[in-house]
Amino acid sequence: QVQLVESGGGLVQAGSSLRLSCAASGRTFSNYVMAWFRQAPGKEREFVAAITWSTGRIYYADSVKGRFTISKDNAKSTVYLQMNSLKPEDTAVYYCATKYGSGTIGYTERQYNYWGQGTQVTVSS
Secondary structure: OOEEEEEOOEEEEOOOOEEEEEEEEOOOOOOEEEEEEEEOOOOOOEEEEEEEOOOOOEEEOOOOOOOEEEEEEHHHOEEEEEEOOOOHHHOEEEEEEEEEOOOOOOOOHHHOOEEOOOEEEEEEO
């Protein structure tokens, strides 16, 4: 059974940095896409970034390009989201997700099969 466990959220001031971690377990993820989504209060869950486990292809939402960096550690089966220059509008619950099939990335939540429990990120102005 696939398990995704996020950590690293918190309360920070605008301009600060945070690093989120997502520890994955339950199977071999070589043909999977790992992604980060976020959901702010009253809004739909939105795509943030994704990385293919085997080849390391990376994709970002326009809103985070240049500020966020997604990476992975194969040995630890962990995906990271380094968030720099945080803005109040980045405030949301951040979710790690994974889907089988690295041929298509998937930019919507319904394309992903497994989800973590989420971690809160709050950026004060």
